Amino acid sequence: MTYFTCFFLDDEKDIIVSLYKDLDKMWYVLSTPNHHTGNLIRNFAAICKLSLSEDGNGMLVAKGEVPCFIDGNNEESYIFSLRDVEIAKIFPDKRVEVMASVPAIAKTLMSQTKNYQLDLNKTIFKTYINKNLKFRTDLHTHMNGNLPADILIALGIYHQIRYPLYYVKKLNLELTEKQWIKMLKSREKVARQFSSSDLSGKYLDRKIDDNTFINFADLILNNLNDAELNIVKIRGSLAVIKDGQAVFTNLEKVYLYRYVFTKGKECDEKIDIHSVSQIPDEDVKKALNQMLMDKENDEYCHNTLFQDKLLWIARNYKRQGVCYAEISDTTLVKKYESIDMLKQVHEVMPAIHRETGVMIRFLAAMRRIPLTIIKDAVTPSNYLEQNLEVLKATALDPYVAGCDFVGEEINDIITLKPAFKEIVKIAAKDPSFVIRVHAGENDSQKDNISHSIQCVKEFLAPDQQMPRMRLGHGLYTYSPRSKKGKEVLKQLRENGVVLEFQLTSNVRLNNLNSLDKHPLKQYLKHGLKCVQGTDGAALYGTNSVDEQLSLIKMLGLTDSDISLMKQAETEIIELSRASYAAKKQKFNALIKDRDIEEVLLEKMKAVKISERRLSSKGxxxxxxxxxxxxxxxxxxxxxxxxxxxxxxxxxxxxxxxxxxxxxxxxxxxxxxxxxxxxxxxxxxxxxxxxxxxxxxxxxxxxxxxxxxxxxxxxxxxxxxxxxxxxxxxxxxxxxxxxxxxxxxxxxxxxxxxxxxxxxxxxxxxxxxxxxxxxxxxxxxxxxxxxxxxxxxxxxxxxxxxxxxxxxxxxxxxxx
Missing domain, CATH: 3.40.50 (Rossmann fold)
Structure with a gap:
């Protein structure tokens, strides 16, 4: 038998079906090499009634023959099925048409137990959705969790980013002897800067390794012999843990791995991009080839890493049938970084929209608590005040749809009430301004949904209408049968608050362990507006299509339920497009012939730094x-x-x-x-x-x-x-x-x-x-x-x- 091709049953490439051929016969080997407990493949085999054996590495695999069929046009194709479900059609030219897949939720639940309880219908999904009911938005997502790992890897090669030695060691990546010599020589130079540091042992090693870099393009392209294994390891580092549910701390660590790419800095020493055809991963290779083609495109040839990130986010959405997205990003509340970001957005977004038809807007994200995982980060005590100063200016931009409070929900949102006072003032000037709060994500703060609404309503000016408000997650509050629960439902309904649901992230972050307790159907029954988001799809191995299928299959939503969500989504799309057009007209009138930076800085100064700064020299x-x-x-x-x-x-x-x-x-x-x-x-x-x-x-x-x-x-x-x-x-x-x-x-x-x-x-x-x-x-x-x-x-x-x-x-x- 000779190797023919392969395909994957999941978005993260964890369930691999390798195909082998001998004359006109085809066989498959199904494996899960990124999952080491054996739970995933054992449970999957039990559901699909497959026999397991060990491969040469002692890993469990399932093997079998793929039958060949001839259609009415006398054309051959091989059909890979699991029980009675047709999974993929394989053609003699190596094309593979995948018709069903395993959602990230099912994969996670299979991975963490030896006694998987869901049936085949909730384990393997047919990837088809009624066109009239297909969701067209991603209204809850995060900038640095959005892109799939393969695209980030391709961007890292194309932009030749710096990749830290710490992660080379942490992931046990393979380097050539030449690459190791160069890296260790660089490390010696960096180590001298820490010769009198108070750090010692592993802490000192970590600091040195964090500041010693290899060109990522060099790492991949100049070591093609190990590229396949290295790419697999890097891909795995860019999503939450595989064998079971994660917790918020794991998510923060994944973000650090992703920041290397999403906030990457290009190396001073570049190499020629070469041997792209020899990259072993087809998706990385395909994306990198497109990036090299984009370099010949006048509209994209000068793209920064950030602009290319936006381009590929839009392309990814187009592939999923999404036409409108609002991405949460903390950059928009940082003084100079926000201006740089918006200038780059204005430069490239028109071309992106022309190509993809996808409109991307942003929510300026403020942390409900300071980020602590980055040990050297110093958060000023007045960071929220600083964020609000910037927000009052960036909120004027048509690409900024609103704001967001993000971070692990371990505090009562009521403690941030002073910030809402300023945000409500912004909404008074711009009725389209969205106020989104991450609330009800876990059961530690059941008052957060009602308190979020209270924080907004308390500061409304006389005759000011309730701003457009959305709550992210909304899983946990009081029982709808209780007095408090009924009051929460009333507040949500009367104030037109939209609830956003991200089923996969809830499961993978250990916030949802029992699918039958999910409140979405109850909310829809009580007339509440509900929509879908992905929460940064790539972090959790999902996408917009998988999310909708999961809502339907896992929660048993009917066409009527989905139609209600579709109505809420359509209303948001229409209002958002209208608000963008109106804000754009006002913004252009404000800017006139001046630079965006000049105008926004003036608006930021108007909050606290409005006086002219003079010295004796002018x-x-x-x-x-x-x-x-x-x-x-x-x-x-x-x-x-x-x-x-x-x-x-x-x-x-x-x-x-x-x-x-x-x-x-x-x-x-x-x-x-x-x-x-x-x-x-x-x-x-x-x-x-x-x-x-x-x-x-x-x-x-x-x-x-x-x-x-x-x-x-x-x-x-x-x-x-x-x-x-x-x-x-x-x-x-x-x-x-x-x-x-x-x-x-x-x-x-x-x-x-x-x-x-x-x-x-x-x-x-x-x-x-x-x-x-x-x-x-x-x-x-x-x-x-x-x-x-x-x-x-x-x-x-x-x-x-x-x-x-x-x-x-x-x-x-x-x-």
């Missing part, structure tokens, strides 16, 4: 806006040398570069390697900083830390030199030493070379001494102010002058 400019193209993180691949000598003086004193000082700096640059070291300076680019830039013959990377507000002259100076920018949270130049502390001294080893400066420079030296990262501090002996500071830190600071040469003092950046 109007101050927003550094994040003016220098956005230059903003870069200080690379962990380089050892930072902080140079003081121009920016840290009082305003009226300039640093004079002496011949002796210049010689010292020349000696330092001669001694150091640009492959190992970067320089970090202040924002004025004067004195020794300017000398460094003018004489940077070895092309060291130079980062300038600048205050959040800068003068026109400072902006022009910064743009005239090839420097990378870090923007401080401080608005005044004398306060930026705090950012050096946060970005360098508290995190990593470093060197400080101080030629000149006043109190700000002295503060910086003190911070370097106090920091968690070991700092080698060197002070120019001819600087009176800094010499005094050096003497006060005897034993922690070295003084250099004509007799003690920097080139001789600095021997190794490892310290």
């Amino acid at each position: 109007l101050l400019l927003d550094a994040n806006k003016e220098l956005k193209e230059r903003i870069r993180e200080i690379s962990w691949s380089y050892f930072p040398v902080v140079l003081l000598g121009g920016s840290f003086n009082t305003e009226n004193r300039a640093t004079r570069v002496t011949k002796e000082g210049a010689a010292q700096l020349d000696a330092l640059m001669d001694k150091l390697s640009p492959e190992e070291v970067c320089f970090v300076i202040g924002h004025k680019l004067s004195g020794y900083e300017k000398y460094l830039l003018d004489n940077n013959k070895k092309k060291f990377k130079v980062y300038a830390v600048v205050p959040a507000m800068i003068t026109e002259k400072e902006k022009d100076m910064l743009l005239s030199y090839k420097v990378r920018i870090r923007v401080s949270t401080e608005t005044q130049g004398m306060g930026i030493y705090k950012s050096f502390n946060y970005e360098i001294f508290e995190r990593r080893p470093s060197m400080v070379v101080a030629f000149d400066g006043n109190s700000a420079a002295a503060n910086l030296i003190q911070e370097a001494k106090n920091g968690k990262g070991k700092a080698h501090i060197l002070v120019w002996g001819h600087s009176k102010t800094l010499r005094q500071k050096a003497l006060s830190l005897k034993g922690y600071v070295d003084i250099f002058d004509e007799e003690i040469n920097l080139g001789g003092k600095v021997t190794d950046p490892k310290i």
Whole structure:
């Protein structure tokens, strides 16, 4: 027998049917290699009455013959059936037409038990839906959980993103010897930055591995021998756990794996995309080929990763018959990131809509509780206020349909009541604005559905109508037979609140264990508006079609039930399209011939930051806006040398570069390697900083830390030199030493070379001494102010002058 082709019975490619042929006979081998308990294949075999045996790897498989049939046109095809259900038609040219599949819910329930109770009708679904009843929306989904793993993998190759060593190790990916040598060499450089870190053991290893990268295209294309296994492992990391139900913590971890792709950063060192035809996964290969074709398309050839993500989300929806979607995204409540996102949306969405016919809009998502899984993330205490400032501006954009409260539902939504006051004000100006709350997802907060409505109604202005409100999940509240339950139903109905249901995510996240307790049929019976969502389909191995089939099969919804949901959905589509058109007209009138960024920043400032910022040198400019193209993180691949000598003086004193000082700096640059070291300076680019830039013959990377507000002259100076920018949270130049502390001294080893400066420079030296990262501090002996500071830190600071040469003092950046 020779291998012929294969197909999958589920969306995650966990149930594989491999086909083999010998002359005119065909055999199948059904396996579940991503599930290791054996529960899935045992239960599936029992339902389908299949015999099991072990393969060469000791894994259980089912084997059998696929019969060949001849139709009325005398054309041959092989029909793969399970019991009496026709699953797939296989043609001699290797085409496979799949007619039935296993939904993610059934697969999950089979995986976690040895005694699966559902029958065949709820295990294998025919993938057909009445055209008149087919849902056309995805009204509850999340940006970074939307795309299937194969598309993310293809995007990672196409955009050549950085893939962390940590995940290479975690997933036990196979690399070539050449790739390992390169990665380990890079890791050695990164490790030096943590040589004096308080971290130790696995925590230190994790930190280093998180900041050591391989080009993802290199990982796949330059190791095709291991590509098939690597792709399988990576695919598995981009969905919740396989063998049973997950919990919210698992979901958060999956998001971290997905962020590598969805928020990916491209590598500096690119490779030629090659050997695409040899990629072993057909779906990855097909998507990557299309991406390469898109590169020749004038409308897509300059797409960013984010824009390509939107394009493929729309293409995926088109394939599922979805024409309208609202995607929840926290980016829209982050000041500068939201503006960048919306600019990219406006650039590419018209072309996407022309190709696919899919309209994508967004809900600006705010976290009900700060995200904690990212350990280094610092959430300010007033983060909701900051989110609302941004929301008041981004809500004006026609692509923003409304807002959303997201996150694990472990607190009473009533605690966020002050935020609703501001949101209701937005809805007063824009009656189409959607207020969506994740509520009733689990049974720990049964008041959240009623409290969500209460939080909105309490702040309605006189004569203000109830805004368009939706509740995500809505599984748990009080019994509809109880007094409280009846009141909740009344509030939902009278206020036109729409309930969104995502059956697969409820099951896979351990929020729904008994399908017969699901309230959807009761809600429909009581006249409530209900719609379907996917909750980020790819996280749970589902899609819009599977979700609707699951509602019908698992919950026993009738055509009449589905018709009621279809009516609610159609109403939302019509209102949303009308609101988009109206908002677009208003937005265009607001923007006129100005840049979106300029207008939205003005609207954000109008909340709290409306006054004109002036210095003695005139109007101050927003550094994040003016220098956005230059903003870069200080690379962990380089050892930072902080140079003081121009920016840290009082305003009226300039640093004079002496011949002796210049010689010292020349000696330092001669001694150091640009492959190992970067320089970090202040924002004025004067004195020794300017000398460094003018004489940077070895092309060291130079980062300038600048205050959040800068003068026109400072902006022009910064743009005239090839420097990378870090923007401080401080608005005044004398306060930026705090950012050096946060970005360098508290995190990593470093060197400080101080030629000149006043109190700000002295503060910086003190911070370097106090920091968690070991700092080698060197002070120019001819600087009176800094010499005094050096003497006060005897034993922690070295003084250099004509007799003690920097080139001789600095021997190794490892310290």
